[in-house]
Amino acid sequence: MNPTKIGNLHLPNFIYNAAGVWDTTFDQYNELTSRDYCGAFVTKSMTLAARSGNEYPKYHFSNPGYSINSNGLENLGLYTYLEFARSAHHKPFFFSVGGFSDTERIEMLQTIQNGSLGNIGIELNMSCPNVGSAGPAYSAQTLQDSLNAIFTSIGKPHCTFGLKLPPYFLQSEITAITNVIKNVQYIDFITCINSVPNAIDYDIDNDLPCITPNDGYGGLGGKAILPIGLSNVSRFKREFDKNGMSCQIIGCGGVATGADVYKYMLAGASAVQVGTTLWREGPDCFQRINNELETILQRRGVNRVL
Numbered sequence: 001m002n003p004t005k006i007g008n009l010h011l012p013n014f015i016y017n018a019a020g021v022w023d024t025t026f027d028q029y030n031e032l033t034s035r036d037y038c039g040a041f042v043t044k045s046m047t048l049a050a051r052s053g054n055e056y057p058k059y060h061f062s063n064p065g066y067s068i069n070s071n072g073l074e075n076l077g078l079y080t081y082l083e084f085a086r087s088a089h090h091k092p093f094f095f096s097v098g099g100f101s102d103t104e105r106i107e108m109l110q111t112i113q114n115g116s117l118g119n120i121g122i123e124l125n126m127s128c129p130n131v132g133s134a135g136p137a138y139s140a141q142t143l144q145d146s147l148n149a150i151f152t153s154i155g156k157p158h159c160t161f162g163l164k165l166p167p168y169f170l171q172s173e174i175t176a177i178t179n180v181i182k183n184v185q186y187i188d189f190i191t192c193i194n195s196v197p198n199a200i201d202y203d204i205d206n207d208l209p210c211i212t213p214n215d216g217y218g219g220l221g222g223k224a225i226l227p228i229g230l231s232n233v234s235r236f237k238r239e240f241d242k243n244g245m246s247c248q249i250i251g252c253g254g255v256a257t258g259a260d261v262y263k264y265m266l267a268g269a270s271a272v273q274v275g276t277t278l279w280r281e282g283p284d285c286f287q288r289i290n291n292e293l294e295t296i297l298q299r300r301g302v303n304r305v306l
């Protein structure tokens with residue numbers, strides 16, 4: 001096991017699920033939290049009210065090099081996830097807070113804060129690529145406006161608080177987003193990256209896109225996005241260090257092996273999330289990936305991950 005700390009939360013292991021994978025139902029929650037090698041639980045990104053999301057097929061996993069998803073925020077609604085968090089558990093529980101407007105985000109955040117729950121964190125998802133305008137974090141100005149509205153309403157967060165960000169492709173974007181995070185002050189961590197938007201693949205047996213919603217366009221995940229995830233972690237880490245900021249970074253995108261986790265460590269991640277591989281292999285993947293990581297840490301003579 002490779003324990004780590006995010007904000008004030010102690011994770012028994014460095015590796016856990018990415019928001020949106022194996023985290024929608026109570027059975028999935030119990031299954032992940034009962035696995036020793038899964039260091040925390042993040043919920044499916046939620047809305048105030050339950051949603052059934054997009055029509056099926058909305059996932060494409062048959063190509064080993066990548067995945068495409070367009071779930072459309074299918075979730076059980078905030079109040080059900082509050083019940084999950086209240087049930088006995090010993091792992092940090094992250095609420096992935098989605099929503100369609102700042103008003104909805106503020107109401108969800110206030111309700112979570114008023115819940116008097118221990119051992120929780122919030123990963124505010126500002127980057128959903130599959131619904132409406134895709135989220136405020138695609139523009140530094142929109143992100144700044146949104147966070148100003150949120151923190152004016154809720155004040156200083158009561159628990160470990162982070163942002164799920166989209167992939168950025170230019171250093172100028174990384175610099176602009178770093179400035180926003182520095183300005184708002186209350187961000188303990190960022191999770192980089194959400195899926196890469198605007199991907200499509202075709203089924204050559206019926207000449208149609210592989211998924212149905214949004215004319216076949218969805219978020220790209222899996223091996224194909226590992227180098228983009230690594231570059232986002234690495235570039236933010238450099239910016240944060242340059243600015244003397246203590247904001248931590250959680251790596252997400254393309255983790256399939258222990259070597260991939262080690263690469264995120266080299267880039268500067270404080271923890272790593274697994275999405276596509278968890279979909280493909282199920283919760284057994286955490287132990288396998290952890291064993292592979294242990295072998296690499298021993299070979300490299302590294303005995304701490306922090």
Ligand code: DHB
Nearest residue numbers: 045070071072073128130
């Ligand atoms: C969905 C996809 C995302 O990448 C995300 O961040 C939130 C929601 C979805 O389609 O449900």
